Amino acid sequence: MDFNYSDRAHRYLDRLRGFMAEHVYPREADVAAEVATGERWAPVSIIEEIKARAKAEGLWNLFLPDSEDGAGLSNLDYAPLAEEMGRVLWASECFNCSAPDTGNMEVLARYGSAGQKQRWLKPLLAGEIRSAFAMTEPDVASSDARNIESSIRRDGDTYVINGRKWWTSGAGDPRCKVMIFMGKSDPDNDDVYRQQSMILVPTDAPGVTIGRMLPVFGYDDAPHGHGEVIFDNVRVPADHMILGEGRGFEIAQGRLGPGRIHHCMRLIGLAERGLERMCRRLSERVAFGKPVAAQGVWQERIAEARILIDQARFLTLNAAYKMDTVGNKAARKEIGMIKVAAPTMACKVLDWAIQAHGGGGVSDDFGTAYAYAQARTLRLADGPDEVHRYQIARLELAEQVGRNG
Incomplete structure (x- = not known):
């Protein structure tokens, strides 16, 4: 390595x-x-x-x-x-x-397709528009994407889309001009991994309604936000289908691998900033006759925070290395491992940073509370910890049994 x-x-x-x-x-x-x-x-x-x-x-x-x-x-x-x-x-x-x-x-x-790239990718790359990803649904356990019930039905030269999504990040942003929508185009297919498709839906298409914006620990994340979106007989041209019908899971795996590790990379930076704030605050404050930083409990936490951050960084680099050398699919165990480890680490370090700031830590004065809210959310976004642990265990069992069997 x-x-x-x-x-x-x-x-x-x-x-x-x-x-x-x-x-x-x-x-x-x-x-x-x-x-x-x-x-x-x-x-x-x-x-x-x-x-x-x-x-x-x-x-x-x-x-x-x-x-x-x-x-x-x-x-x-x-x-x-x-x-x-x-x-x-x-x-x-x-x-x-x-x-x-x-x-x-x-x-x-x-x-x-070439047309999709010209219409949507080009302005996204230029930063002229923004986008959203409509996958999670409130009425089913979306951590198992096979449960998704939203429908994509072919009707001549168009597709008709129906469903109710939520936690559609970016839906509240006025610059959001397109959503990638995941739904069932072939619900009766014997292969459950071929039932789903992904399709491009312009946000101004008739039948698209942006409902409530969902707060995260009280933060609305404006102007980006996380919206509930209703799709009521939304009709889009057939050429808005991505890759082809039944390819939704294939696309999702290609999309979520980089997205998950990017979240983890950013979380390491967020935790580093939290540790810096914690050390600065502890060094500035005096309690019981000496700097708080001299208290044994805080020295232990500082040391543990450094260990946790560096552990997460090395796990992230290992996953990135494997993605680069053997591909996203072969690196899915390493991606899952860091997706569990990084948010857990960040929550721990940021919780200590909040504690170090006392009452100020839970206010908006130091950024620690909002940082914690974001880190805690990422134990759910792009798959909850439990799903990643389940996949890691399955892959590990298959390797161990195959190696020792």
């Missing part, structure tokens, strides 16, 4: 860190103030300004490995860049590297 970053990655990382120091960190308070006092469901003007600057400086689409529109970095080389962006929750958007757009762009780049 070789976890060394390429010279190209180091150059990008130096540029990215410099950009973050000059244009992102100094504007954190300004962005928070604009979101709090402005029109909540409108793009944040400060972020739009930073995005234009990042694009002009070539710090754009850094996530996309196999495209002339991206940086051409491997998963391993992208890891430190995503970690750096993850230190500020909105920073990845500044570089056109935020979910769910990254996953949707990868779907279109890998599986989209």
Whole structure:
């Protein structure tokens, strides 16, 4: 295993860190103030300004490995860049590297037709529009995607779409112009993994209704948000089908692998920022006659936080290395492992950071509460811990029995 970053990655990382120091960190308070006092469901003007600057400086689409529109970095080389962006929750958007757009762009780049790429991928890569991914449903256990009940029915030269989705991230953003919708196109197929398809649905199509925006631990995540979306006899042209009928699970596996590891990369950066804040706070405060940082319990937590973060980083790099060398499917166990480990680690470290800040930790003054809410959510997003542990166990049993049997 070789976890060394390429010279190209180091150059990008130096540029990215410099950009973050000059244009992102100094504007954190300004962005928070604009979101709090402005029109909540409108793009944040400060972020739009930073995005234009990042694009002009070539710090754009850094996530996309196999495209002339991206940086051409491997998963391993992208890891430190995503970690750096993850230190500020909105920073990845500044570089056109935020979910769910990254996953949707990868779907279109890998599986989209020429027409789909021209209409949707091109403006997404340019940052002119945003997108959403409509998969999870409120009425079934969507952690098993075979349960999805939404329908995609062929009718001549069109498909008719019906269903109720929720946790459709980005649905509240006025820039969201297209959704990738997963539903059943062949519910009677004997192969349950061929029943599902994915299709492109413009957000302004008749029959699409954006319902309530769902808060996460009280945060509405405006202007991005997570919406409940109703599809009532939505009709789209047949050429909006991605790859072909019955290919939904195949596309999902190609999409979710990179998406999951990107979340983990960013979480490591978020946890690093939490540890920095914790150490600073503990060093500044005095209790019972000495700095809080000198208390044994806090020294133990600081040490444990460093261990947990580095463990998660090495697991992430291992998964990225395997994705690069043997492919996403062969690396699914390693991807599952880090998808469990990274959010669990981040929740632990950020919980300690909250504790270190006392009452301020649960306020919005230090960013620790919001960071924790985001980290805790990622124990559910892109598959809950339980599903990943189940798959890891199955793969491990198959390897062990096959090796020793």
